[in-house]
Amino acid sequence: QVFFITPINMTTTTKRIRFVLKEVPKGLTQLTLTDSLGRPFAERIFFAHYDHRTPTSVTTDKSEYPTRQKVTVKVKLDTNLPDSGFVSVACVQENRIETKKKNDIETYLYLKHDLEDLPVRDTYLTNTEADKQFTENMLLIKGWSRYKWTDVLKTQPADTVHKTENMVFKGYITKSGSAPKKPLALINMNYPLSKVTTDQAGNFTLKDNDLITTPGTEITLMIENNYTQEYTINLSDPYTAMNKTLASNIGLKEYNTLVQESTQYLQMKDNEHAVNLKEVKIEDKNDESVFSKEVREPGRNPCGDYVCKNRVLNCPQHPAEPDNYQPIKGHEYYIERKLNGEYVYEEITYGGCFIKAKPNSNILKINGIYAAQEFYPIDYSQVPPSDTEYLSTLYWKNLLKVSSIKDAEFSFYTGDIAGRFKIMVQGVTGTDVTYGEKTFNVVKEK
Secondary structure, rough: OOOOOOOOOOOOOOOOOOOOOOOOOOOOEEEEEEEOOOOOOEEEEEOOOOOOOOOEEEOOOOOOEEEEEEEEHHHHHHHOOOOOOEEEEEEHHHHOOOOOOOOOOOHHHHHHHHHHOOOOOOOOOOHHHHHHHHHHHHHHHHHHHOOOHHHHHHOOOOHOOOOOOOOEEEEEEEEEEEEOOOOOEEOOOOOOOOOEEEEOOOOOEOHHHHOOOOOOOOEEEEEEEEOOOOEEEEEEEEEHHHHHHHHHHOOOOOOOHHHHHHHHHHHOOOOOOOOOOOOOOOOOOOOOOOOOOOOEEOOOOOOOOOOOOOOOOOOOOOOOOOOOOOOOOOOEEEEEEEEEEEEEEEEEOOOOOOOEEEEEOEEEEOOOOOOOOOOOOOOOOOOOOOOOOOOOOEEEEEEEEOOOOEEEEEEEEEEOEEEEEEEEEEOOOOOEEEEEEEEEEEOOOO
């Protein structure tokens, strides 16, 4: 995006020019100098509105805590303007955070996304003179270029322009290999049930809300009021092609381990000790008798056979119900067959691979998008465990609402590990991204 173009009449060797950056968004911006014919001569990158930050202020009620003590934390957006947003919060043992791999949302968005690899530092975008000088040096190294006319004249539009597509799940339905003659409805079997309608040619697009599911479950799509195999659901996953492209362009990076950086990270203090997990031996006994207790495994067996809630084997009316389960050899089920023009149910004993069922092409299962699982911190005020609790992660929470008007408050308990812990807060607000952190010490009582 071009924000402004200004002609300059060079009557002297040098000229100082001032630009109004009111309409330029915050972040890296490119300044290009051209000749009178519009050919680029030189350019460099600068950071527009570097000092316009919305950091998060993180405070604790104390700077040092005994083990198994309550920590109260207050979080607030550090800006004079009214603003609010959502952040994620994590409190972990500080020596578990490798500086080489640390990547906060603010640094990534404004620097690493465009400049890629940067020298390792604890901070990048603070208002200290050291961070400002570091950013300036990086922009001079990575963002300065002086053009050669011969190279510029050889370039073609295809050298710099590339096509991008939105990461959208698109699909289509065919009937016996051809496009259907009318719009169809796809039922999303996940709770709550939803419906996606195709166009006249069977094309459809899944929205983000159609892909949200709970952890460990898949999105199940099936054609409404149709259980035959003449329809086929086809879906294009845009992330498959994207992952292949990224994988081919990403080189191998070697990071030093914590042991290579400092062996003190792996040294235990005082009476801390490692606990070896005991071996667990699992034995399985196959019982295929008719009277054995039926263990209902969900889904289909390798043959493709399934049983519906009415105990009908390969039930054509319920091919994709969430409570379908796999049949067991020696157990009795019903089968549906046609007799004198009417459907009747006959009880049979399942002997394995009763029907070599074809894959249900009118049913499609895909991995969905799910919100993070809940983190349950230990509350020592309720039931203090007698065993030693060596917990490197004390607290985690997503979607904590914060604002610049009042503090957002939460609390958790320290464990039995002594040392420095760090609270990291990062997320998005109505105007910008935000990041903040706070450290405190945990000491063992004497």
